[in-house]
Amino acid sequence: MSLAAAIAARPVAFPVIAHANGCNNCAARPQGFCAAVKAESLARFSLAHTSQDIESGKTLLNEGDPATHFFTITEGTVKLFKLLSDGRRAVTGFLFPGDLFGFSVEDKYSYSAESVTPVSLCRFPRRQLDRINADFPGLESQILKLVSRELAAAQDQMVLLGRKTAHERVASFLLALVRRQSRPGRYGGWIELSMTRTDIADYLGLTTETVSRVFTVLKGSGCIVLACSKVRIADTEAMEELADGISGDDE
Amino acid sequence: MSLAAAIAARPVAFPVIAHANGCNNCAARPQGFCAAVKAESLARFSLAHTSQDIESGKTLLNEGDPATHFFTITEGTVKLFKLLSDGRRAVTGFLFPGDLFGFSVEDKYSYSAESVTPVSLCRFPRRQLDRINADFPGLESQILKLVSRELAAAQDQMVLLGRKTAHERVASFLLALVRRQSRPGRYGGWIELSMTRTDIADYLGLTTETVSRVFTVLKGSGCIVLACSKVRIADTEAMEELADGISGDDE
């Protein structure tokens, strides 16, 4: 059984908790799109959506399925990926709290999504959004902002995949992770590598073996400290030099 | 002098033709965003913008410059690219009539743009759009639609760059070109390869030599016919099989 078939066969199960007016999940963690929803909801009337907690390794949506809902993350890590017919996989992105996924102008999802860790999601009906768009002027702007940022990140990734060496890719990846996860203060600390080597490899266009080897080299040269599933950038300057890029990567 | 420095040094020159009410350029070629602008303009009041004709090989905008305007293409081909500090280049996309570029939620452009052929552009002041967004409810939706499509294309490209072989990349590229350019009817005809081998290589994450070699092989096996700067897909089925991908590539 191919990887593609195996993944496609996995069922999608949502333990849905309905919230008619507002959403405890959003309320507890006002980030990104959810924050916008909350602000808009308070000002006018609430955008009905549901909250759900899902364990790790679950399929959240499948490429090609009807794009009926879109999601925001309030807790945990999600990976987006696409498959080739022979099972080769490309992870197009790792998403964290505040990020949005499943939004599509087409009628089908253009990628699959799976939880990397246990996650908390908010689930919005797409059709409803279409209908009440006029009443929520801030929401579409917010979505546009998030999608634009996603596009900028995708373009950075295209540079990485098209022109960077294995070492540069791994260095870029770790720096991006640090920048993404150390927003709430503790800069320079340990960051959680919640995804497997295979996920990282599929994200960087490499193999698990190469990722592992590069980690070993970076560890040996003192650039990073690696313990279990945690990493710390020891020599930020060296890593940034390695990651290269005239654009500075911080969009 | 590095490639990066050379490109950065090239001046940006715009022969601007002002249109206070409406734009002949848009009016003549109602596609994509320009069409939306026109529709909105007729219904309410006109979105002031300027039209410009630019010869090929000109820098349209530079990564890092203040994102004061965004553009739509009414005629010709534009390439977007990013540079690494040592001059390595990644072309993130080729754009055609109806496409939008230079739109950014950040205050700086995240990529550079250059005309591949002589082009006709419409130039919109970003600040003005911010101000009158409420009066043009359809415009932001239109931009969101275009940006979303761009994102989907970028994700396809990430699969290509991360997981496809040189042959698969070239086949995918040619098929995408055909699908993009043969919209106005003449399917299966000749398509213009307006960009150089170097541009294609930078787009596909390969070298010019490899692109050339693959072209030769595809020509030899009867999959394509190559004459000067024109190509024709002779064996669509074989090419689609080569291009691979469970997603079918048509988003």
Place this chain on the structure above:
DNA sequence: CGACGGTTTGAGTCCGGTCAATTGTCGTGG
């Protein structure tokens, strides 16, 4: 015609992939 830039073709090299074996980690059950 000759100069120039882009393209094609060839020969050799190397980075990262492939295949395979080993080690490490964690959860389970005896």
Place this chain on the structure above:
DNA sequence: CCACGACAATTGACCGGACTCAAACCGTCG
């Protein structure tokens, strides 16, 4: 508590596809 199994991660040996370097070819334009 430890033995065991399953799976992830690491390490090693080898290979090959794409890159590099180099030369020849070609179309365009002065």
